Amino acid sequence: MxxxxxxxxxxxxxxxxxxIDIPRTVHAFSLLTGRSDEELFLLFRENELFRRFETGSLSAPGFRNLVREVLEMPQLQDDQIDTAWNALLLxxxxxxxxxxxxxxxxxxxxxxxxxxxxxxxxxxxxxxxxxxxxxxxxxxxxxxxxxxxxxxxxxxxxxxxxxxxxxxxxxxxxxxxxxxxxxxxxxxxxxxxxxxxxxxxxxxxxxxxx
CATH class of the missing domain: 3.40.50.1000 (HAD superfamily/HAD-like)
Incomplete structure (x- = not known):
């Protein structure tokens, strides 16, 4: 070269x-939901959370609402979702x-x-x-x-x-x-x-x- x-x-x-450390985000959601890291990883992949948010097909509010829907936890607050989502950022x-x-x-x-x-x-x-x-x-x-x-x-x-x-x-x-x-x-x-x-x-x- x-x-x-x-x-x-x-x-x-x-x-x-x-x-970054991507598994930290999955684990952060595990702590919020009580579900295993493995189950959450599959849920995120099946619902294409990363791809849909990172290509702009979901707005930030739309992403948060989808997280609540996928996790079946409508009580989750915006800041809880954002903090878990950002856990991978070091x-x-x-x-x-x-x-x-x-x-x-x-x-x-x-x-x-x-x-x-x-x-x-x-x-x-x-x-x-x-x-x-x-x-x-x-x-x-x-x-x-x-x-x-x-x-x-x-x-x-x-x-x-x-x-x-x-x-x-x-x-x-x-x-x-x-x-x-x-x-x-x-x-x-x-x-x-x-x-x-x-x-x-x-x-x-x-x-x-x-």
Whole structure:
């Protein structure tokens, strides 16, 4: 790979910039409902809660109402649902924010995330508390969020939309994601990619570009 060809860098959010732990959300709902993690995982999957919310087919109120319906717990309050839903969101290490700010002096930075409005509101709070940066939009030239775009990775159309709306070319673009399917889909369009896998973080992966 020729690093000198890269002009634009697109970042995934979860486990790339923000540390996450998805089972924590399932367990948080388990504590609320008394049901097992395994039963809840199946319920969420069968009702496509993540996909429907993260593609914008459900609004935040619609999502909360569906959660109450699926869990058969109409008494659940909005804040209880939001807190459990956000349990998977951990922290944003300040060093990663500093790296993004340094990279922004040399490259155009973009964010592309499969996410929901409830998560993004919480992520912005985490970001501000950890680094003083008010919101994700302050770190990137443009932020692309699945629930606003109506489509999710790894659908190739979402990458085509990003390239077109950002006005950038695939061959001059680097994409970082922790999901292998997302990486493959981007790579097929000619986008250069880095599959972020723990324990290394973007601090180590992006040494050649810093």
């Amino acid at each position: 020729m690093h000198s060809n890269i002009r634009h860098i697109i970042f995934d959010l979860g486990d790339v910039i923000l540390n 922290d944003i290490p300040p060093a990663r924010v500093t790296l993004l700010q340094q990279l922004a002096t040399r490259y155009e930075l973009y964010l592309l995330s499969n996410t929901s409005s409830i998560h993004i509101d919480k992520v912005n709070l985490i970001l501000k508390e950890s680094s003083g940066v008010p919101q994700l939009h302050d770190l990137f030239k443009k932020v692309f969020l699945s629930y606003e775009m109506g489509i999710m990775k790894p659908d190739p159309v979402i990458y085509e939309m990003v390239l077109e709306q950002a006005g950038i070319e695939a061959q001059h673009t680097l994409f970082l994601d922790d999901n292998h399917d997302n990486i493959i889909a981007a790579n097929r369009l000619g986008i250069q990619t880095i599959h972020v896998q723990k324990p290394p973080t973007i601090l180590e992966y992006l040494v050649p570009y810093a």
